[in-house]
Amino acid sequence: METLGDRLKQMVKTFRRECHRVLPSERTSVHGADGMLMVLQLAMAEVNKQRGREFKVSLSDVLMAWKHLLLDKLHLPAPDLARLESYDLMREAYEAFLKSSNTVDLLDVASMYKQLRVADLDPEEPVSQSQLFDFLSGKTDVPESPRTPSRKACSSQVKTAVRRVFCSYLSLLVNSKNDMALALTLDVPSRSLGRQAFTDIKHAARDNNTSLFLAVTSFVRAVQLGGRGYAPAESDPLRKHVKGLSEFVQFVDNLEEILGEIPDPSACGARLVAAIRAVLVKGRGSAEEVYAAAEETTEELKERICQLHQIQKQTANGSGTGISPARPKAYAVNHATAFGGRDTVKVLMALLDEEALNPPCSNKADLLCEDQPVLSGAEATCVLMLFRSPEVSTGCSPEPLRNRVQSRADLLRPKPKERALRSQFACTYTDEDPPLSRVLDFPSSSQAPTCKHPAPKPKTPVVDEDVEDDVEDATSAEPSSGGPNEARREAQRGAALRQRSGNAPVRGDGQGDKKMQGRGKKRKQLDSENEPPQKKAILKMPGKTVGKKKLIAGQGKLTSFFRV
Known part of the structure; x- marks a missing residue:
């Protein structure tokens, strides 16, 4: 019965x-x-x-x-x-x-x-x-038909999901317009193609009025084979997912090559199932549920494909259709296209028809809701979540009340005054002076400070370098003593140890003038060293003749010695 x-x-x-x-x-x-x-x-x-x-x-x-x-x-x-x-x-x-x-x-x-x-x-x-x-x-x-027991125990939920992926890959080989099959295989195994990538594929398919699989393959072919005028624009949203889409299309191309190269349906079906199993278990341990479910599903599908092939051979040899294999029907599979793979496609269609006759899932929540586990990674494999476009943040969504209260309290809390940063000469500032941050507070960094009434520069008497050198040589030629020269040196040392910043008050005892003269003297020496050599005039002084060339150190003392 x-x-x-x-x-x-x-x-x-x-x-x-x-x-x-x-x-x-x-x-x-x-x-x-x-x-x-x-x-x-x-x-x-x-x-x-x-x-x-x-x-x-x-x-x-x-x-x-x-x-x-x-x-x-x-x-x-x-x-x-x-x-x-x-x-x-x-x-x-x-x-x-x-x-x-x-x-x-x-x-x-x-x-x-x-x-x-x-x-x-x-x-x-x-x-x-x-x-x-x-x-x-x-x-x-x-x-259900009896199945080979698996070596590793795996839950029925994982096994059902793995078997659905196997059949979805085979369904794409039979019917490339099956959008549901592409949705179940696009990111299994993980190819970094999440909801955003699937949404971009949906928009591309809707704009071109094609299926999802054709939208993916046409984009990848245009990237791989298109020239300067035919390649997709850089602004194309699918440009962000080129790597994952290329991996998916390459894997499907490998399955189609197997389908067209192996004429025997049993051997071809076994190779197809083994290729799908290889990508699912790649990087997984033998103790995982997905690994065990993939192994069991592979054995079951191989066995069933061989049985369907034998049944179709017996039907063709026993009853006979009266049509020669060299003259296929006008409506036959792959008519006017490649002959290879025609018998395998028929076997795969019979296998998928039997899968469609399986009893419905008893737990509808596991099938339709978002809590179904994923074979590829962290996101849900729920088809509804995959087809739903990711939410775009508009910036006007209200934050939680706790965060808003905390941010408002931080805004109203008085901020501590920061101490002004001063330079290494901070000891020269007085208390009534403004901080350096206020003094240097300009509208922009490119704008330099200006002064309407600059302070007058101290005038330094100009002394000829040759005369100055002669004076120094003559002074060095005299014997050192503890007289007025020593007192003058001590006064200069004391002035050097005092405050030398322009912000400090200047005393009126004449030491400030001497200091300014010393600075002008040194500045004059530096400027004379940087200037190009010029012709110097010969100055005649009573009792001494100065030449054009500058005397070296100690030359004046030797001259006075030999003069004696």
Whole structure:
């Protein structure tokens, strides 16, 4: 006796065999119960956003709309519960998403079965409408196919998420327009493509009226192959995610190369599954749950692909279609394109159809809410969170009350007066002098201080350098004694130890004048050394003749000695 699962498989096989009569593409994907729920959640969130609300929806509203959707598409009597206000808009958004992603749900498959079935081959109604409603609602338990036990224990939640990623990668090879499959594989494993990257991809796909996968591949191809006039502009938002998008496209290209190079579906399917498993377990330890779940899923998918290949070979050899492999049908997969991979694609489509017939998830909160763990990193894998655009800070959002009170108290608190910074000659300042910070407080750093009435500079008597040197030589030639010369030296030392800053008061005992004369004398000597050599005049003094050349140190003493 056939079970409900066998009758559902018979319905989907009939649809897959004759779908070219009602669908424009044979590579149409089928959404199961879980996929239908996720698409409905996105459609309801999009309607809420169009009506001026946030891009979110409560779980209770999704379950209520889910029940009404099943009853409406199965033409069953509606319950007594009132519909949501925007149910019609949600239904339109749901159908539009399915059409744009080249997918159908199980309800569409059931409605098309009546048109596509052949009276001689297919039963009239393998599954009734009420049975299908109970199956999608989770009221009927359908036994799953036996699976190989895993070596490492892993939770069912992680295993389901890993299996969904495997099937999403395979679905992209069959149907590149499947936006849900791209959303589940874009950042798994982690490629630094979070919500912001996915939002930029959505905007690019909407502007070009293409699918998400085509928007990604066209951008990466333009970056890699485009010249100066064809490469994307530097202001393109996707420029920030070139590395992650390139890694994703390169991995999908590797899968497509395997699909086209290996003609045997069993070997090709095993290679595809092994490649997906390699990127998922890269960098993980064998003790992690994801590693164990990937290992188990890989073995199960390899075994099932081999079984489906054998079934298709027996069907083709036993019944026969009457069509030579060299002359494919006009609606066959990859018609007028590469021959390689055609049989493998058929096996993959049969595998994905069986995955769509799995019983619905018992815990809807784990499937739809934001608390589902991630396989790639720290953010949630909830599809709703991924499709929601990140919030842009406008700067006007109120801060917490505690922070506002603290900032206001800091503003009103009196600030301590800072001591003015003074130079190393701070000892020369008096108490009544203003601080240096006020004196140097100019409107700008480029503006120099000016004085309307500058202080007069002290006049220094100009003395010829030769005469001055002769005087010094003559003085040095005299014998040192403790007379007036010694007193004069002591007075000069005392003046040098006193305050030498211009801010200090100057005494009127004549020492200030001597000090200023000494400074002028030294300044004159420095200026004469820096000036270019000039012709000096010969001065005649009584009893002594001065030459043109400057005397060296000690020359005057030697001259006086030999003169004696």
